[in-house]
Every structure is written in structure tokens, then in C-alpha cells.
Amino acid sequence: MKIATLQFAPRLGDVEGNIRRADDLLIRGKDGLRLESMRPEVLVLPELAFSGYNFPSLEAIKPFLEPQRTGPTAKWAQETAKRLKCKVCVGYPEIESTASSSSSSLEHGDSNSSSGDKYFNSLLVVDENGSILHNYRKRFLYYTDETWASEGEAERSFYTFNFDRENNPSEQNKIQATFGICMDINPYKFEVPFTDWEFANRVIDSRSPLVIISMAWLTLLDKEELAALSDQPDMDTFQYWIKRFWPLLEKKMEHDGDVDGDTTGSAKKVIIVFANRAGEEPGAEGKDPARYAGTSAVVAVTQKPNPSSAGASSASDFDVKILCWDIMGAAEEGLCFADTKADPKLVFGMAPRSDSD
Known part of the structure; x- marks a missing residue:
């Protein structure tokens, strides 16, 4: 599968400017190749890609809330998907208008208005024909989201794609995908045990061979440290992301197909x-700016039965590796691209545990 992500540094509240910046980067392509010639099957953009992320309140983000099907993000996604002939996944701040408020709209401490409108941090999925396939709403809210958004439903995490195979266009390959947005891979509200692995276990239980996570992930690095990294990834962040998928390294994968x-x-x-995403956004009321970790990547966790483990029944009977086809720098803008049929750039093996581990 050919997968691209667009990593860039949106400016808070500059929707038109951010769309122009995204288009410019897509036209620029990667390594001298235009994205069209790379023929991606999926293009993924960051969380709240065109609005920016670090809004301090509902009132601040309200001018940028969009209906699912008619907002500027939907229009851009539909046009881009048709032009590139690929599926597009892009984050946006959603408003869902309802006739009247309900008691449930005030659950989980959400910030929906008394008019009955509901607001979500969402991920829109559009197909090659510009049709809206799916709309995922962030399930685990970061404290910034809690000032304006409602929790989404876990049931919306999953969608089954149809992909035409390059070697046989008449044949379609159904791929179950699990979607997440940033905080979704963390423990719920940072209150449940770290080792509950809620999101990773959802991937395993759903038997999904594809996971798509749209992010506005912060870094603890200061401005000088980010500048020093330049086009190098924030490896502390990358290692943390991998760690949040630890069950995939320890449990036997049961999904069918590939x-x-x-x-x-x-x-x-x-x-x-x-x-x-990359870049930084101003902090509210004298707070420090929000700085983002970049480091977009396309990876795989693989399990191959060990020759000595006939009838392998657990991940300990497999050779487990982490493959990485591409990874962006922390402050870099541009395309991260993977052809998962090609050899990966990096391969990480699993070291055996010692008795003291």
C-alpha cells in the first residue's frame, strides 16, 4: 500500500492560508517527485489541520467550526481526493446542529451550547470520487479539547475500506482500519493505568491491519532544541508512540488478509x-507557546512464526519486528511517504527479556 502524510505547521485560525500552504507542499512533492506520480492510495493530514489546534475556549474556536459535509475542510478533501485519485483523511473542528438540547449533551463535561449544537474534534475520510466515507470523532479528549468538544464514540473508530489492487484493478481488497486522533492512544484522561492499552487493544480486538492516527502531538522540547533537531525526528516522542502499541508486540495477531x-x-x-503536525502556536493568557513534535512516520509491527515454534499460539512464538518506511523531522514540513511493498528504511528487532525484566 502507498501511504502519504502531509506534515506542516498550520497557523492558528488562518484557514485559507493553511489550505494554500498544504496545497503548495503537495505540489512540491517529495525528493523531486510530485505526489500524483507517487500514486498514493491514502493521504493523511494532521488533527485540526486547517484551523490550528491550540484554542483556549469554545468562543475562540467557534468561528472555525465546520459542518461535516459543507465546510472548507470537506471541500478541500473532496477536491484533493479526486485530483490525486486517493482516499484523504483530514482533521477538522466539527459542529453538528441539532433541533434541541438533550441531557446527554452535557455528559462527560463537554462544552456544547444550550442551543443543542454539538462540537467534536473530528477526522473526515473521503474516497477517490469525493464521496464522504466516514467521520470519526475523537474519543479521548486532551484538556485543550475539553474546553469546547464532546467525546466521540468508540464504535466510530472502525471502517472497512475497499482498495483496488494495482495488479488486478477488477479485484477489491477489503481492509479494516482503526482510526484515532492524538490523545486517543494515551490512557483515558491520564487516569487509568498506563498498561490498560485501551487503543492498542481496540486494534487487536477489531483485527485491523491498518491504523490511521491524525495528530497535533506536543513536544517538551524548547524552541532552541527543536531548531537544533532541524530535519531529525524527536525520537523520545517516536519511542513513546511505539510503546503505546505494546500489545501488538506481545499478543498474537488474528486478523485476516493484509x-x-x-x-x-x-x-x-x-x-x-x-x-x-509541526511548528508552534501562541499560548493563551501568558502561557507558553504550544510546540509540536512533528516526527510523522509510517511503521508496521510484524509477526513471523519462528521455525522452531510449530503451531505458534502467542507472540512469544514469533519473530517480532518494527519496520519504518519513512519518518519526518521534528520541525520539518513536507510529505512522509511509504510503499509498504518496498523494503523499509529502518528495522527494529525485539531484544529478549532477561529474568530481571
Whole structure:
């Protein structure tokens, strides 16, 4: 599968300017190649890609809330998907207008208005024909989201894609995908145990071979440290993301099929797309600016049965590796691209645990 993410540094509240910046970067392409010639099957953009993220209140973000089907993000996604002939996933701040308020709209401490309108941090998914396929709403809210958004539903995390195979256009390959937005991969409100692994277990239980995560992930690095990294990834952030998928390294994968159309192999893999943003946004009321970690990446966790483990029944019977096809720098803007049929750039093996671990 050919997967692209667009990492860039949106300016808070500059929707038109951010769309122009995204278009410019897509036209620029990667390594001298235009994105059209790279023929991606999926393009993923960051969380709240065109509005920016660090709004301090409902009143601040209200001018940028969009209806699901008619807002500037939907229009851009539809036009871009048709032009690139690929599926597009892009984050946006959603408003859902309702006739009247309900008691449920005030659950979980959300910030919906008394008019009955509901607001969500959402991810729109559009197909090659410009049709809206899916709309995922962020399930686990970060404290910034809690000032204006409602929690989404876990049931919306999943969608089954149809992909035409390049070697046989008449054949469609159904791929179950699990969607997440940034904080979704963390423990709920940072209150449940770290090792509950809610999101990773959802991936395993749903038997999804494809995971798409749209992000506005912050970094603890200061401005000088980010500048020093330049085009190098924030490896502390990258390692933390991988750690949040630890169950994929320890439990046997049970999904059928493969994102690349292989239904016969004994090896299993789950592709994980981390689509983050870069740059910084001003803090509210004298607070420090919000700085973002960049480091967008396309990786896979793979399990291949060990020759000595006939009838392998757990991940300990498999050779487990982490493959990485591409990873962006922390402060870099541009395309992260992977062809998961090609050899990865990086391969990480699992070291055996010692008795003291």
C-alpha cells in the first residue's frame, strides 16, 4: 500500500492560508517527485489541520467550526481526493446542529451550547470520487479539547475500506482500519493505568491491519532544541508512540488478509500511520507557546512464526519486528511517504527479556 502524510505547521485560525500552504507542499512533492506520480492510495493530514489546534475556549474556536459535509475542510478533501485519485483523511473542528438540547449533551463535561449544537474534534475520510466515507470523532479528549468538544464514540473508530489492487484493478481488497486522533492512544484522561492499552487493544480486538492516527502531538522540547533537531525526528516522542502499541508486540495477531493483498502468508503485520503536525502556536493568557513534535512516520509491527515454534499460539512464538518506511523531522514540513511493498528504511528487532525484566 502507498501511504502519504502531509506534515506542516498550520497557523492558528488562518484557514485559507493553511489550505494554500498544504496545497503548495503537495505540489512540491517529495525528493523531486510530485505526489500524483507517487500514486498514493491514502493521504493523511494532521488533527485540526486547517484551523490550528491550540484554542483556549469554545468562543475562540467557534468561528472555525465546520459542518461535516459543507465546510472548507470537506471541500478541500473532496477536491484533493479526486485530483490525486486517493482516499484523504483530514482533521477538522466539527459542529453538528441539532433541533434541541438533550441531557446527554452535557455528559462527560463537554462544552456544547444550550442551543443543542454539538462540537467534536473530528477526522473526515473521503474516497477517490469525493464521496464522504466516514467521520470519526475523537474519543479521548486532551484538556485543550475539553474546553469546547464532546467525546466521540468508540464504535466510530472502525471502517472497512475497499482498495483496488494495482495488479488486478477488477479485484477489491477489503481492509479494516482503526482510526484515532492524538490523545486517543494515551490512557483515558491520564487516569487509568498506563498498561490498560485501551487503543492498542481496540486494534487487536477489531483485527485491523491498518491504523490511521491524525495528530497535533506536543513536544517538551524548547524552541532552541527543536531548531537544533532541524530535519531529525524527536525520537523520545517516536519511542513513546511505539510503546503505546505494546500489545501488538506481545499478543498474537488474528486478523485476516493484509494491506498489500497477501492472504496466504503466515506472517502478519499491522501498518500504523502517525500523521503529526509541526511548528508552534501562541499560548493563551501568558502561557507558553504550544510546540509540536512533528516526527510523522509510517511503521508496521510484524509477526513471523519462528521455525522452531510449530503451531505458534502467542507472540512469544514469533519473530517480532518494527519496520519504518519513512519518518519526518521534528520541525520539518513536507510529505512522509511509504510503499509498504518496498523494503523499509529502518528495522527494529525485539531484544529478549532477561529474568530481571
